[in-house]
Amino acid sequence: MQITTKTSRTYWITPAAGVACGLIYLIAFSLGGQPGYGLIALGVMVAFSAAIALIGRRSETVRGLLDHRDERLAGIDLRATAVTAVAMILAVLAGFVIEVAHGHDGAPYAIIGTVGGVAYLGAVGYFRVRS
Amino acid sequence: MRQRRTAKGLAQADLARELAVSRQTINSIETGRYTPSLPLAIAIARFFGTPVEEIFHADHD
Numbered sequence: 001m002q003i004t005t006k007t008s009r010t011y012w013i014t015p016a017a018g019v020a021c022g023l024i025y026l027i028a029f030s031l032g033g034q035p036g037y038g039l040i041a042l043g044v045m046v047a048f049s050a051a052i053a054l055i056g057r058r059s060e061t062v063r064g065l066l067d068h069r070d071e072r073l074a075g076i077d078l079r080a081t082a083v084t085a086v087a088m089i090l091a092v093l094a095g096f097v098i099e100v101a102h103g104h105d106g107a108p109y110a111i112i113g114t115v116g117g118v119a120y121l122g123a124v125g126y127f128r129v130r131s
Numbered sequence: 132m133r134q135r136r137t138a139k140g141l142a143q144a145d146l147a148r149e150l151a152v153s154r155q156t157i158n159s160i161e162t163g164r165y166t167p168s169l170p171l172a173i174a175i176a177r178f179f180g181t182p183v184e185e186i187f188h189a190d191h192d
Contacts, residue, residue, distance in 0.1 A: 060153050072156040072165050 011056065011067040018049035089116065132186050133161040135179045150174055 022045025029038030056063040064073030096109035136146050136157075143161070147154040152171065159165035160175075167175065167187075176183040 060155055064153050064155075069151065070153040070156055071168050071171060072159060073153060 008067045008069065010069070011063070012053070014066050015049035015053040018045045018052070021045050022049075085116075089113075092116065132175065132179075135181070135186070136161075139179075146178075149178060 022042035025041035025045065026035070026038035029035060029041060052062060052066065056066050061073065064070040065077050068074050068077070092109050092113050096106045096113060099106045099109055136143070141149075143157045144154045147157045150157070150171065156165065156167075160167055172183050172187055176186055179186065
């Protein structure tokens with residue numbers, strides 16, 4: 001569990017996920033008849049992934065956030081994720097209300113909100129049993 | 132904890148490497164901004180060869 005010099009497999013999960021997302025974007029844009037935009041999206045995601053991987057070599061904070069081996073940085077990551085989730089929930093709720101006020105059925109915000117709610121309940125149930 | 136570390140002639144980075152945490156975490160513990168988990172507190176105490184309660188106190192960090 002050395003944090004200062006070695007990199008773990010966990011370290012590469014986020015950059016790899018970024019590249020995977022870029023490939024998915026490329027496929028999606030290509031299916032939609034816009035492969036050029038797909039290549040741009042892939043390029044952006046590859047650049048982002050390479051940037052965080054390289055910054056992680058020099059920044060203890062970025063490295064800690066990527067490899068999750070430092071308990072303090074893991075806690076910071078968890079709290080930052082919770083704040084992000086709250087922001088997303090507020091955005092989804094606002095989107096739903098605006099859609100309904102315009103006479104629509106609230107899609108796609110209703111579905112996104114439902115997924116979030118079910119995920120939260122599932123997570124509470126899972127962690128209640130596990131801890 | 133800082134006194135024990137400096138008494139051993141260790142830099143924060145050295146202690147961080149020994150405990151497998153970041154240097155920032157050592158600094159945050161020493162300045163009282165972060166309270167370590169029980170496993171890390173025990174690891175710190177073991178490293179310095181002293182009981183946990185001699186390094187960490189309930190009334191102050």
